[in-house]
Amino acid sequence: MSLEKKLVQPLPVRIFHWLTATIVFTLVLTGLYINNPTFLDLPLWWVRKVHFYFSFLFIANFTLYTYYYAITRKYPEVLFMPGDIKKMPRLLAFEFFLENTQPNFGRYNPGQKLLFTAWFLLALVLICDGLVLYFINLAQNIFYPLALVNTLRMIIYFGTVFFAISIPVHIYLAVTSDPAKVQAMVTGYIEQNKP
Amino acid sequence: MVRKRIFPVTRIHEPLSIEVEIKNGAVTDAWCSSMLYRGFEQMMYNRDPRDAIWFTQRICGICSSAHAIAACYALQDAYGVTATPNGVLLQNIIFGADIIQNHLRHLYVLVMPDYVEGPDIPPFNPKPAIDYRLPKQINDQLMKHYWEAAELSARAHQLIAIFGAKAPHQQAIYPTGVSVAPDAGKIKAAQAIQQDLYDFAANKVQEDFEIIAHYYPEYLKIGRGYGNLMSFGMFPHPDNSELQIKGGLYLDSNKKVEKLNPKYIRESVAAAWYREPVSGGKPLKETTIPQNNKPDAYSWTKAPRYQDQPVESGPLARWWINGKYRRGISAMDRLLARAFELKYVCEKVGQWLEQLRPGQPSIQPYETKKEGLGVGLTDAMRGALGHWMEIHEGRIKHYQIITPTAWNLSPRDEKNRRGPAEEALIGTPVENVKSAHEIGRVIRSFDPCLACAVHLIETDKNRRGSLVT
Amino acid sequence: MLTRREFLKLCAAGASVSLVSVLLPDLALAAKSGAIDKLPVIWIELGSCTGDSISLANTMDPSQKKLFSEIIDLRYHWLHMAAQDGQSVKALEDTVQRDKNRYILVIEGSVVTADQGKYNYILQKNGSLKTGIDMLKYLAEHARWVMPVGSCATWGGPAAAYPNPAGCKGVAEVIHRPVINVPGCPAHPDWTVGTLYHLINYGEPELDSAYRPKIFFGRTVHDRCTRRQYFENGIFARNPGEESCMYLLGCKGPVTYADCPVRQWNDHVNWPVEASSPCIGCTSPEFPDGMMPYFKHLPDIRLHGATAAPDRLAKALGIGTAVGLGTHLAGNIFTGRIGKNLISGTKPKASIVTKKTYPAKELEDKVDALLEKFDNLEQELTHARQKSRNKKGLIAKAKQLLGKDSGEETD
Structure with missing residues (x-):
């Protein structure tokens, strides 16, 4: 048997992925700190500035990331498609230890795709929400629900909580069930046996 | 015999409709109906107990700090905390200033147009067909005082704002005190306002109302009512928390001041638009369900009774029980007692301001409790006010308020006994059935505030007893 | 003018x-x-x-x-x-x-x-x-x-x-x-x-x-707050009455539009934050439910009588997830899956990307194809049977009719 290198994660994807990871990690940390600045006694303006800079970085990165998947037409590989529903039972059977062999779903399994889709939609909501809170003295003039600022703050809070909860899940599942793919997110390639 | 409904009775707080039966030029029967229901106590359920102070005060815009103080006492009781000496003084000052504000507004803005002819502009126009008896010179003098009082009452609210952030609806009272630390600058500013208020109260108010009493002497006889008086007392002393105005009960039947036991308070809904409470051995389970089409009911106010007796509360009751005002019980006496109290409170606020110790804490941190019962009883501007609360798992499980106006303007109970104000109306001579301003005069002497009165919840009676004791 | x-x-x-x-x-x-x-x-x-x-x-x-x-x-x-x-x-x-x-x-x-x-x-x-x-x-x-x-x-x-x-x-x-x-x-x-x-x-x-x-x-209260500097520097009051930022006491200044800090109340005497109490957001459309509890940033969530505080809800979600992951990890260890994956996870294994090189799949496809064929055959068979049954029926009926007819004729 000979080995072959297969490119799963092209360079742009790797860059986008790790940029997003850093930005989201910072945003979640600073966001939770701003919500409850009870420890470390950091100057809050500093934390807020970091949060704002990374928010705008996030918007730029998110736009390009989306654009990349749109022009390469590879979005069915990462977004949850209607066809993925049929695949869910097999994944769940594996994850709940009812089945021992890991089914092969290709690049991402439907569970991952579901999570990515949730993140994508949530990111859209949070970007809008965050922009309203950033331009707080302008947004209230646009249309009525934007004047309900505490509700918007609540949405952004639970969005952050969702990220804070789902990122560890993502990391855990990736590392424990398929380390090769984690490796691929660094090197880009997966090594596999030639047929 | 004529039956007449007066609605709206203006220059009181919130909608009040009065129906009277007039025979041979005098009132023979009366029904007071409050015409608004909001349901504040139901809203309190499941909220943070600490919110009670600032939330319940929004029941009433003119006596907001009274509700804040009562809720604060209830919280102190439930949490087992007390206010610092400075805190007690500041709470008294805020409360006192609000009483000054209320009494000035009541005596001048609300009551005076009944006796004094206003200028030719709205809202004094259209002028009611009243037998204005004051000579022009005195009339003008009193009208000048009217505007002066209007401005001074705003100044009294400024005094609140110095220590209580804003008024109405102060935002600085906590169970352990007041969040504003008194310093020389604030005390000085407050003293300046207090002096203005005191000067007016001492030199003008009592005199003005003596004049009115002189020109309208029959009101010293009209509007007596049952003669049952009650007060919870008010203004705890900072050192020993002894009340500076004592509480008590004076029943017309035995003519002496007795001790009050809140255990004997209960409410009747016989004539109120609420469903009769079902006890069924399950305390606190029953809440009030509004029932609009109930036969015989005519008010949103319930009828609180003390040992089944309708009792009146207010400045007259307070000073009668404290023995400082014993001239009589009548519509005019209520006003005169209020004028007397105005001066007393102005003086007291001055003393409290002097007693403040800058540098000493006005508030201290406290631990909240997950479970607890609390009762806050105090006299408010208009009479006896009580807040009862039960805390369960850190949230309010049950909240109950009995307001002064519920006592004074209560409807009939199961025994078909009239409320104190209804009783006071009996025998009031009515000259002109169309305007019937005499009825307004008697009713206004109680300083009714329906905003407070009409949101009461009836729970199991046994439970109330156990809550209080 | x-x-x-x-x-x-x-x-x-x-x-x-x-x-x-x-x-x-x-x-x-x-x-x-x-x-x-x-x-x-x-x-x-x-x-x-x-x-x-x-x-x-x-x-x-x-x-x-x-x-x-x-x-x-x-x-x-x-x-x-x-x-x-x-x-x-x-x-x-x-x-x-x-x-x-x-x-x-x-x-x-x-x-x-x-x-x-x-x-x-x-x-x-x-x-x-x-x-x-x-x-x-x-x-x-x-x-x-x-x-x-x-x-x-x-x-x-x-x-x-x-x-x-x-x-x-x-x-x-x-x-x-x-x-x-x-x-x-x-x-x-x-x-x-x-x-x-x-x-x-x-x-x-x-x-x-x-x-x-x-x-x-x-503009928001927060924007013009007299204690804004305390907020920026991260100096927060832990109890009412402390002279610093009221943010941790649930101040709603950041989400409330009003000019209280500059206008102040009762003719420029005071205003809540200057009185060392949090703003409660009374000029907001969400007041009071969206602003209560007064001493927390985020309002309680109320649904059909049940009330939950957002921070406690978030904590519960976090703990729930942690417990879930923990259970899964335990399962991973118990079944030995984790060892297999971590030790040999990055080692090359059969191709995962293309279909052809996956023999099991090929077999599966063949079986599928065979099964399909079998299905088709079976269908054809039943169809033929049905047809023949129908034919038999027709013949029998015809015979019956003919028999009857002939009988009549004989009579």
């Missing part, structure tokens, strides 16, 4: 100049010369606490006297008017008839809608009781401007707090016409008088999407 621009500047300044004090000489002059149109004002109270009227009476510049005698014609306000009963209702009716489309309708208190508004009657007309909601609709129809004052009138406010037993609503939800909202609990006298003044002299002020005049509610 001031121009509109100057007036706006004055309003926005707030801090140094009291709102109308500078206007007074102007006003008196204008009133004398008849330049000012003293517009009639009808002030009705629905489900309220009278706090906004009391607050209005706290106006210092102009004083209550100046307000009533020089700025507005307060035709109906049951707290102030000398008349009562029928006479007061007549004054109201006269204003509606004589000053149709000219008067300003000010509403204090929320609209009680439960049971067709029967929880709140406000007057009697021709012997019949009128509910607040009916009178509001009637009066709003002929008003030049409708101006709800206070948080109850604007969006329901404390009267509409959960579970809202009386079905309280804001004015704009009930009447179908534009309004000018002056929120606040209570509304600051400068906001009320300032908006009235703007209406009288310059027409409708510029409004935000919640219909609040931008001159008073254009």
Whole structure:
């Protein structure tokens, strides 16, 4: 048997992925700190500035990331498609230890795709929400629900909580069930046996 | 015999409709109906107990700090905390200033147009067909005082704002005190306002109302009512928390001041638009369900009774029980007692301001409790006010308020006994059935505030007893 | 007279100049010369606490006297008017008839809608009781401007707090016409008088999407907070009464539009944060439920009687996830899957990307194809059987018929 290198994660994807990871990690940390600045006694303006800079970085990165998947037409590989529903039972059977062999779903399994889709939609909501809170003295003039600022703050809070909860899940599942793919997110390639 | 409904009775707080039966030029029967229901106590359920102070005060815009103080006492009781000496003084000052504000507004803005002819502009126009008896010179003098009082009452609210952030609806009272630390600058500013208020109260108010009493002497006889008086007392002393105005009960039947036991308070809904409470051995389970089409009911106010007796509360009751005002019980006496109290409170606020110790804490941190019962009883501007609360798992499980106006303007109970104000109306001579301003005069002497009165919840009676004791 | 621009500047300044004090000489002059149109004002109270009227009476510049005698014609306000009963209702009716489309309708208190508004009657007309909601609709129809004052009138406010037993609503939800909202609990006298003044002299002020005049509610409390520096430096009060930022005590300044920090209350005496208490967000449409508990940032979530605090909910979600992951990890270890994956996980294994190189799949496909063929064959077979059965049946029937026929013939 000979080995072959297969490119799963092209360079742009790797860059986008790790940029997003850093930005989201910072945003979640600073966001939770701003919500409850009870420890470390950091100057809050500093934390807020970091949060704002990374928010705008996030918007730029998110736009390009989306654009990349749109022009390469590879979005069915990462977004949850209607066809993925049929695949869910097999994944769940594996994850709940009812089945021992890991089914092969290709690049991402439907569970991952579901999570990515949730993140994508949530990111859209949070970007809008965050922009309203950033331009707080302008947004209230646009249309009525934007004047309900505490509700918007609540949405952004639970969005952050969702990220804070789902990122560890993502990391855990990736590392424990398929380390090769984690490796691929660094090197880009997966090594596999030639047929 | 004529039956007449007066609605709206203006220059009181919130909608009040009065129906009277007039025979041979005098009132023979009366029904007071409050015409608004909001349901504040139901809203309190499941909220943070600490919110009670600032939330319940929004029941009433003119006596907001009274509700804040009562809720604060209830919280102190439930949490087992007390206010610092400075805190007690500041709470008294805020409360006192609000009483000054209320009494000035009541005596001048609300009551005076009944006796004094206003200028030719709205809202004094259209002028009611009243037998204005004051000579022009005195009339003008009193009208000048009217505007002066209007401005001074705003100044009294400024005094609140110095220590209580804003008024109405102060935002600085906590169970352990007041969040504003008194310093020389604030005390000085407050003293300046207090002096203005005191000067007016001492030199003008009592005199003005003596004049009115002189020109309208029959009101010293009209509007007596049952003669049952009650007060919870008010203004705890900072050192020993002894009340500076004592509480008590004076029943017309035995003519002496007795001790009050809140255990004997209960409410009747016989004539109120609420469903009769079902006890069924399950305390606190029953809440009030509004029932609009109930036969015989005519008010949103319930009828609180003390040992089944309708009792009146207010400045007259307070000073009668404290023995400082014993001239009589009548519509005019209520006003005169209020004028007397105005001066007393102005003086007291001055003393409290002097007693403040800058540098000493006005508030201290406290631990909240997950479970607890609390009762806050105090006299408010208009009479006896009580807040009862039960805390369960850190949230309010049950909240109950009995307001002064519920006592004074209560409807009939199961025994078909009239409320104190209804009783006071009996025998009031009515000259002109169309305007019937005499009825307004008697009713206004109680300083009714329906905003407070009409949101009461009836729970199991046994439970109330156990809550209080 | 001031121009509109100057007036706006004055309003926005707030801090140094009291709102109308500078206007007074102007006003008196204008009133004398008849330049000012003293517009009639009808002030009705629905489900309220009278706090906004009391607050209005706290106006210092102009004083209550100046307000009533020089700025507005307060035709109906049951707290102030000398008349009562029928006479007061007549004054109201006269204003509606004589000053149709000219008067300003000010509403204090929320609209009680439960049971067709029967929880709140406000007057009697021709012997019949009128509910607040009916009178509001009637009066709003002929008003030049409708101006709800206070948080109850604007969006329901404390009267509409959960579970809202009386079905309280804001004015704009009930009447179908534009309004000018002056929120606040209570509304600051400068906001009320300032908006009235703007209406009288310059027409409708510029409004935000919640219909609040931008001159008073254009910026957040937080933006102009007197203790903003403490916030930026991260110096927070842990208890009320401490002289620093109230953020950790649940201050709603960052999410509330009002000019309290510069205008301050009761004629520039004080305001909540300066009194070392948190802002409770009373000018917001979400007040009070969206702003309570007062001492926490985020409001309680209320659903059908159940109440949850957001931070506790988040904590519960976090713990739930952690427990889930822990259980999964235990399962991973128990089944030995984790060892396999971690040790040999990055080692090359069979191709995962292409279909061809996956023998099992090929086999599967073949089996599938075979099965399909088999299915087809079976179908064909049943079809043929059916056909033949049908044929047999037909033959039998024909025979029967023929037999019968022949029998008849033989008879």
